[in-house]
Amino acid sequence: MQQSEVCGSPCVLLLEPFYGGSHKQLIDLLKENIPSCSVFTLPAKKWHWRARTSALFFSQTVPTCSSYRVLFSSSVLNLCELVSLRPDLARLKKVLYFHENQLVYPVRKSQDRDFQYGYNEVLSCLVSDVVVFNSHFNMDSFLSSILPFMKKIPDHRPKDLAQQIRPKCVVMNYPVQFPDVSSLLPEHKRTRHPCSGKTSEDDDIIRKWGRQSQDDDVIRQSSLLRPPCGSKTIETPVREVASAAQVKPLHIVWPHRWEHDKNPELFFNTLLRLKEKLLDFHVSVLGETFTDVPEIFSLARVSLDSNILNWGFLPSKDHYLQVLCDADVVVSTAKHEFFGVAMLEAVHCGCFPLCPKALVYPEIFPEQYLYSTPEQLCKRLQELCRRPDLARKHITMVDTSLYSWTSLKTQFQSLLTSDGP
Numbered sequence: 323m324q325q326s327e328v329c330g331s332p333c334v335l336l337l338e339p340f341y342g343g344s345h346k347q348l349i350d351l352l353k354e355n356i357p358s359c360s361v362f363t364l365p366a367k368k369w370h371w372r373a374r375t376s377a378l379f380f381s382q383t384v385p386t387c388s389s390y391r392v393l394f395s396s397s398v399l400n401l402c403e404l405v406s407l408r409p410d411l412a413r414l415k416k417v418l419y420f421h422e423n424q425l426v427y428p429v430r431k432s433q434d435r436d437f438q439y440g441y442n443e444v445l446s447c448l449v450s451d452v453v454v455f456n457s458h459f460n461m462d463s464f465l466s467s468i469l470p471f472m473k474k475i476p477d478h479r480p481k482d483l484a485q486q487i488r489p490k491c492v493v494m495n496y497p498v499q500f501p502d503v504s505s506l507l508p509e510h511k512r513t514r515h516p517c518s519g520k521t522s523e524d525d526d527i528i529r530k531w532g533r534q535s536q537d538d539d540v541i542r543q544s545s546l547l548r549p550p551c552g553s554k555t556i557e558t559p560v561r562e563v564a565s566a567a568q569v570k571p572l573h574i575v576w577p578h579r580w581e582h583d584k585n586p587e588l589f590f591n592t593l594l595r596l597k598e599k600l601l602d603f604h605v606s607v608l609g610e611t612f613t614d615v616p617e618i619f620s621l622a623r624v625s626l627d628s629n630i631l632n633w634g635f636l637p638s639k640d641h642y643l644q645v646l647c648d649a650d651v652v653v654s655t656a657k658h659e660f661f662g663v664a665m666l667e668a669v670h671c672g673c674f675p676l677c678p679k680a681l682v683y684p685e686i687f688p689e690q691y692l693y694s695t696p697e698q699l700c701k702r703l704q705e706l707c708r709r710p711d712l713a714r715k716h717i718t719m720v721d722t723s724l725y726s727w728t729s730l731k732t733q734f735q736s737l738l739t740s741d742g743p
Contacts, residue, residue: 323362323363323364323379323383324341324361324362324363324364324365325361325362325363325383326353326359326360326361326362331358331387331389332358332359332360332387332389332390333357333358333359333389333390333391333392333740334352334356334358334359334360334390334391334392334393334394334738335359335362335384335390335392335393335411335414336349336352336353336359336360336361336362336394336395337361337362337363337380337384337393337394337395337399337404338361338362338363338364338395338398338399339363339364339372339373339376339380339395339396339398339399340364340366340369340396340398341363341364341365341366342365342366342610343366343579343610344421344661344663345366345396345398345421346363346366347499347663348396348419348421348496349361349363351497351499351727352394352734352738355731355734355735356734356735356738358389360387360390362380362383362384364376364379368613369398370436370439372398373398373399373400373439373442374400374438376398376399376400377399377400377401377403377404377407378403378407380399380404381403381404381407381408384408384411386410390411390414391414391415391739392414392415392416392417392738392739392740393411393415393417394417394419394737394738395417395418395419396418396419396420396421397418397419397420397421397422397423397446399446400445400446401416401418401445401446401449402442402445402446402448402449403442403445405449412449415451415452415740416449416450416451416452417450417451417452417454417737417738418446418447418450418452418453418454419454419456420443420453420454420455420456420460420461420464420660421456421496421660421661422460422658422660423440423443423455423460423463423464423467423660424439424440424443425443425463425464425467425468425471426463426464426467426658427439427440427583427658428582428583428657428658437474440471441471443464444468444471444472444483444487447487447490448483448487450490451490452490452737453487453490453491453492454491454492454493454494454737455491455492455493455494455660456493456494456495456496456660456661457493457495457661457682457685457686458493458685459660459681459682459685460493460660460661460682461491461493463660465484465487465488465491466484468484468487469483469484494730494733494734494737495661495724495730496661496663496725497725497726497727497729497730497731497734498663498666498670498722498725498727499726499727500667500670500722500723500726501639501643503643503646503647503670503671506643506644506647506671507647507671507672508647508648510714510715511647511672511714514672514717527705527712528690528712528716529690531689531690531691531693531698531702532688532689532690532691532692570710571603571604571710572603572604572650572651572703572706572707572713573603573604573605573631573648573649573650573651574593574603574604574605574606574649574650574651574652574653574703575605575606575607575608575645575646575649575651575652575653575668575673576589576605576606576607576608576609576652576653576655577606577608577609577642577646577652577664577665577667577668578608578609578656578664579609579610579611579612580609580610580611580612580615580616580619581612581614581616582616582657583656583657583658584609584654584655584656584657584658584659585655585656585657586616586618586619586622586655587616587618588655588696588699589653589655590618590619590621590622590625590626591618592655592696592699592700592703593605593626593703594622594625594626595700596700596703596704596707597625597626597629599704601704601707601708602707603629603703603707604629604630604631605626605629605630606630606631606632606633606645607619607622607630607632607633607634608632608634608636608642609635609664610635611634611635631645632645643667643671646667646668646671646672646673647671647672649668649671649673650673650674650706650710650713650714651673651674651675651676651703651706651713652664652665652669652673652674652675652676653675653676653677653699653703654675654676654678654683655678655699656678656681657681658681659681659682659683660681660682661682662677662682662683662686665677665686665687666686666720666722666725669718669720669722670722672718673713673718674691674706674712674713674718675687675691675718675720676693676702676703677691677692677693678692678693678694679692679693679694686720686725687720688720690719691718691720
């Protein structure tokens with residue numbers, strides 16, 4: 323366990339049972355920017371055990387402190403269990419932050435879903451004073467799933483839980499600390515400028531993608547080893563572009579956790595289809611790995627060997643940012659995403675995004691960056707492989723500053739005061 327105490331009398335108690343990834347980044351941001359914080363964390367290992375047992379552990383390790391006014395924790399913690407074991411903490415303003423929710427976590431079979439994790443989240447909401455979600459999708463999917471989730475109880479079911487929880491709920495986007503990457507950007511990214519209202523043929527091509535995605539609002543996630551991918555490409559003029567932007571192969575980056583819920587099967591099998599069509603591209607597969615790495619990664623490592631530029635987690639943040647700055651396109655194939663820090667970081671570094679038209683993505687990304695089917699993803703990557711300049715010249719229409727710590731700092735400061743929302 324890591325413990326960080328402030329000098330004097332701490333007012334804010336920060337608890338994080340799974341101190342890794344975006345959970346760690348948020349706690350670190352709050353610790354650095356909110357005065358009088360006391361922090362207790364557990365390593366980001368064995369998530370299931372953290373969700374089951376961290377409340378009892380924290381109940382024994384967090385010292386009694388009369389100056390505490392606010393308790394902040396992610397939803398991994400069973401807050402109901404903690405405050406029942408520690409009545410002194412029950413009197414605090416209790417803030418529960420949902421990075422994700424277990425009611426809609428994708429499982430291969432419904433019987434594989436462990437009821438207790440979602441049930442604990444509902445209980446934690448009931449004892450919280452403020453329930454914060456990082457996106458509207460996260461909040462809406464959680465609240466709308468409570469009733470069907472509770473129907474799994476065979477009899478004597480509790481009632482009106484969503485109605486009790488909803489008034490406590492607020493949406494506060496995850497605050498990303500975007501670094502200054504201007505010195506890392508290649509020349510073509512540094513010199514991109516908006517067209518002052520003028521549109522180009524390339525812009526029209528990309529807008530056309532947005533209209534195509536509107537034709538199919540229901541995304542079909544394929545579990546096949548090789549999802550269908552039509553050979554017919556979008557009919558657009560292909561012309562020679564005598565510039566460096568067209569010479570280098572398209573660089574695709576996939577910066578996500580190496581887990582099944584990020585749907586690596588769809589990503590890699592799409593790349594294999596591109597390779598079969600003799601399309602030239604490079605790929606960087608980044609992201610953290612945990613205990614159980616899907617088999618597709620070892621297969622793809624061999625099949626795509628000649629295309630790979632970077633493979634695996636990059637412990638240096640500077641190296642990670644450099645790869646994002648060097649890349650052209652960032653792809654998400656997620657089946658489980660409630661915000662998507664990695665996608666926004668990549669866009670901040672000048673990458674062209676391709677995301678599912680599902681989950682949180684329509685809340686953040688305009689239509690032209692969304693695909694509705696595996697076929698659409700494959701076709702768009704085909705076009706970009708043939709025309710890398712489409713991505714390299716395009717200015718992505720996403721204002722990442724809206725999700726920055728600078729923009730959201732005041733909201734979090736208010737949240738972590740005893741008289742805040």
